[in-house]
Amino acid sequence: MTHEEKKELELFAVDMREDILRSTTAAGSGHPGGSLSATDYLAYLYNKEINVDPKNPKKTDRDRFVLSKGHAAPALYSVLARKGFFPVEDLINLRKKNCYLQGHPSINHTPGIDMSTGSLGQGISAACGMAKGSKVLGLNINVYALLGDGEMAEGEVWEAVAFAAHYKLENLCIAVDVNGLQIDGKTSDVMNSEPLDKRFEAFGCKVIRINGHNFDEIENAFKFFHENKKGTQPTVILMNTIKGKGVSFMENEVGWHGKAAKPAECEKAIAELEIARKNILGC
Amino acid sequence: MADVKKIATRDSYGATLVELGRIDKNIVVLDADLAGSTKSGMFGKEFPDRFFNCGIAEQNMIGVAAGLATMGLIPFVSTFAMFAACRPYEQIRNSVGYPHLNVKICASHGGISVGADGASHQCCEDFALMRTIPKMLVMCPSDDIEARQMVKAVHKYDGPCYIRFARSATPVYHDENYKFEIGKGEVVVDGADVAIIATGIVLPEAVKAAEILNSKGISARVINMGTIKPLDEELVIKAAKECGKIVTVEEHTIFGGLGEAVCGVLSENFPVPVKRIGINDVFGFSADADELMKHFGLCADNIADTTENFVKN
Numbered sequence: 215m216t217h218e219e220k221k222e223l224e225l226f227a228v229d230m231r232e233d234i235l236r237s238t239t240a241a242g243s244g245h246p247g248g249s250l251s252a253t254d255y256l257a258y259l260y261n262k263e264i265n266v267d268p269k270n271p272k273k274t275d276r277d278r279f280v281l282s283k284g285h286a287a288p289a290l291y292s293v294l295a296r297k298g299f300f301p302v303e304d305l306i307n308l309r310k311k312n313c314y315l316q317g318h319p320s321i322n323h324t325p326g327i328d329m330s331t332g333s334l335g336q337g338i339s340a341a342c343g344m345a346k347g348s349k350v351l352g353l354n355i356n357v358y359a360l361l362g363d364g365e366m367a368e369g370e371v372w373e374a375v376a377f378a379a380h381y382k383l384e385n386l387c388i389a390v391d392v393n394g395l396q397i398d399g400k401t402s403d404v405m406n407s408e409p410l411d412k413r414f415e416a417f418g419c420k421v422i423r424i425n426g427h428n429f430d431e432i433e434n435a436f437k438f439f440h441e442n443k444k445g446t447q448p449t450v451i452l453m454n455t456i457k458g459k460g461v462s463f464m465e466n467e468v469g470w471h472g473k474a475a476k477p478a479e480c481e482k483a484i485a486e487l488e489i490a491r492k493n494i495l496g497c
Numbered sequence: 498m499a500d501v502k503k504i505a506t507r508d509s510y511g512a513t514l515v516e517l518g519r520i521d522k523n524i525v526v527l528d529a530d531l532a533g534s535t536k537s538g539m540f541g542k543e544f545p546d547r548f549f550n551c552g553i554a555e556q557n558m559i560g561v562a563a564g565l566a567t568m569g570l571i572p573f574v575s576t577f578a579m580f581a582a583c584r585p586y587e588q589i590r591n592s593v594g595y596p597h598l599n600v601k602i603c604a605s606h607g608g609i610s611v612g613a614d615g616a617s618h619q620c621c622e623d624f625a626l627m628r629t630i631p632k633m634l635v636m637c638p639s640d641d642i643e644a645r646q647m648v649k650a651v652h653k654y655d656g657p658c659y660i661r662f663a664r665s666a667t668p669v670y671h672d673e674n675y676k677f678e679i680g681k682g683e684v685v686v687d688g689a690d691v692a693i694i695a696t697g698i699v700l701p702e703a704v705k706a707a708e709i710l711n712s713k714g715i716s717a718r719v720i721n722m723g724t725i726k727p728l729d730e731e732l733v734i735k736a737a738k739e740c741g742k743i744v745t746v747e748e749h750t751i752f753g754g755l756g757e758a759v760c761g762v763l764s765e766n767f768p769v770p771v772k773r774i775g776i777n778d779v780f781g782f783s784a785d786a787d788e789l790m791k792h793f794g795l796c797a798d799n800i801a802d803t804t805e806n807f808v809k810n
Contacts, residue, residue: 274569321567321596329567330596336588339557343564343572350525350547351568370588373557381549 215262215433223429224494226296227257228487231460233292233305235487239480241309244317247470248362249289251393251426251455256293258432259358268298271325277355278328278344282337283362283391284318285472291315291324299326335368337361338388342377345386345448356439360389364396366407372417375448379418382446387439388419390450391426393457395468414450426453461486503666506698507605509644510662511536514573517652518544524652527562527574529555535575535605535662555580559588559600566598571652574600578607578620578661586626593657594630600658601651602627607637607661608748609781609789610698616780619789620661624696625753627659628726634658634679635726639700640670643723646677654679665786667698682729688718691808692736693800695746696722696755702790703746705797706804713801715808725755730762737769744772744804748795751775772807774800 215223230253238244260266265277281290288308295302300314307313314323318332328344331337341359348355365371378386390410398404407413411421420442424431432453439449457471458464461483464475475483518524518540525547532538532550541548551558555576562572574581581604582589593600604623611619627635634651636658638644644662651658670685685700686707695703700721707717718740720732737743743763745756756773763769774794781789790796794803 278567280564329564330591333587333591335556336560336592339560339588340564340567340592342557343561343566344568345564346549346561347525347565347568347570350565350570353568370556370560373552373554374560376554377551377557377561380552 215429220429221494223257223261225491226261227253228491228494229296230257230289230292232484232487233295233302234288235461235475235480235483237288237291237305237308238474239477240306242474243309244288244474245285245472246288246474247395247457247464248283248391248393249286250459250461250464251457252283252286252289252360252391253459254427254429255360255389255391255432255453256289258429260293260297262433263436264358266326268326271299275353275355278341278357280329280337280341280344280359281319281331282341282359283334283365284331284337287317287319290319294326300324334362334365335370338371338374341386342374342383345378345383346381348385356385356387358387358389360391363390363392363394363401363407363410364404366390366410367405375414375417375419378448383448384443384446386448388448388450390452391455392452393455395457395466395471397471399468410452418447419450420447421450421452423452423454426455427459460490501668503668504641505664505666506638506641506644506662507536507664509641510603510605510648511539513645513648514540515543517649518547521571521652523569524571524573525549525565527551527558527572529553529558529576529580531576535577537573537575556585556588559585560592562600563592563596563598566600572600573603575603575605577618578604578623579618582623582626582659583620590630594633597632597656599655602659603662604660605662606664608663608697609776609793610663610665610748610786612664612786612789613783615783619781621748621750621776621781623659623661624725624747624749624755628753628758632656633726634724636724637661637697638723639697639721640667642669642671642673642675643677646675647723650677650679661697663698665698668701670701670704677723680724680727680729682723682732683721684718685721686717686719688716689740690716691742691744691804692718692720692740693744693746693804694720694722694733694736694755694759696725697748699746699748699795702795702797703800706800709797709801710804713805715805717804722755725758728758728762730766733759733762734767737763737767742770742808744774744807746774746795746800749775751777772803774803
């Protein structure tokens with residue numbers, strides 16, 4: 215990745231963060247914290263990694279993405295809109311009556327959504343089905359899934375990980391947004407999920423742990439996935455992230471899990487993003 | 498009907514899956530370590546590359562099936578009814594029902610006739626649970642012939658379906674000329690004093706009950722309701738208008754199954770007295786299937802007695 219490419223990604227992510235804040239504030243609800251922690255992964259995935267076509271969102275041989283932590287829908291909607299799946303102006307109608315942007319992703323409402331999610335633990339199972347299905351159909355595609363670390367408490371996740379390893383789904387790339395917080399507090403206090411690397415390895419996955427806000431490390435993690443694809447094991451990317459990343463008063467604050475910023479708070483946050491934007495541009 | 502051939506509808510399911518698997522390469526079959534019992538293993542034996550044992554992990558199995566369906570494949574998912582409908586209910590609701598995916602949930606060992614395994618395995622709640630999911634088809638075949646046709650019908654249908662098959666071998670009631678249609682009931686015996694609406698393997702018992710009632714001067718119509726949802730409302734209303742009283746018979750709790758579906762239709766369209774025969778707010782217990790069917794009032798004699806009292810009072 216060149217310096218310029220990295221700069222572009224950083225600017226793209228700032229735009230996404232602004233979308234997340236504006237859309238959830240306009241909705242008066244939603245999940246900014248876990249959307250902001252997942253932003254950099256999604257920015258990279260949709261700009262550099264995944265093979266999808268906004269003009270043909272149902273193309274058979276496209277790669278698939280499943281947002282198993284479906285509450286980060288505002289981040290996914292932002293990246294899909296900015297890649298041309300639907301107008302960016304529509305993001306402001308998130309969660310409103312008659313809008314196709316549901317509170318959690320819905321396959322039958324929104325272009326570019328490959329699976330309806332929101333009930334935690336379920337998306338990864340569907341991703342396993344897609345990865346297995348692509349083999350049955352002889353398609354050479356990749357399936358990406360993003361989970362949360364709070365979601366690791368769902369038993370279904372581990373049923374699915376066992377399935378992925380058992381059926382040698384090397385075409386499955388599972389990312390975990392390890393922001394360390396869930397609704398009721400620190401994940402380590404509510405229901406500890408660590409050591410995630412050892413748990414996934416014990417189930418038969420190839421695991422890499424990265425800083426989920428560093429584009430070089432994200433790029434490296436996907437290289438690791440493509441290298442692993444020569445073998446038979448699914449790949450897991452554990453991303454250490456910061457909940458509420460990019461907004462000083464939201465970072466690492468559990469209260470911003472499922473609460474939208476009030477209009478004045480939103481403006482304050484966007485002013486911070488403006489500074490970040492200028493810093494990236496070096497002006 | 499003692500001389501009639503007996504076949505378990507789960508065997509009909511397994512055989513039909515193999516038949517369909519030969520003509521449609523998009524069919525994939527999943528099971529959760531019960532492939533020998535559900536008969537999905539028959540498909541697995543012939544098409545090992547399209548059969549996925551998911552282990553004892555039903556919630557994931559439903560989700561995997563959902564993912565396979567998004568790829569354009571046609572997954573048939575099997576395990577016992579308790580673990581097909583009850584345990585992964587929320588996965589079916591959110592990962593299959595809400596996205597309206599083409600997943601066929603084909604459960605065996607439904608109802609009280611599971612027998613000696615006892616209440617933990619006697620699933621009498623599946624119709625109720627599955628009925629609540631928007632646009633989910635809910636079906637239960639009365640015999641081998643209907644079961645085979647039902648499997649072929651859901652294969653052609655694009656959307657989520659639930660079918661309950663039985664463990665026990667039961668009489669083959671229909672002949673080869675029978676034509677099953679999704680959402681259509683069938684008048685198997687005509688009558689004018691009362692209509693007995695039955696679903697599943699209790700149908701032959703209902704027919705025998707009608708014979709007993711006939712000998713007592715009561716003319717009972719018997720309707721086979723293979724599809725519980727969408728219910729054949731027209732046929733139910735017609736029966737209410739022409740017979741005036743309705744009895745429903747099902748191997749299911751009286752809450753939320755065929756009986757309440759019939760009550761719902763009638764109370765809004767043509768209210769008549771309805772007697773629901775089913776499991777009445779209790780769990781089952783270990784015993785032979787026949788003993789259980791008798792205990793819970795699902796045999797011909799019981800059905801005839803209950804209907805006679807209902808008609809006379």
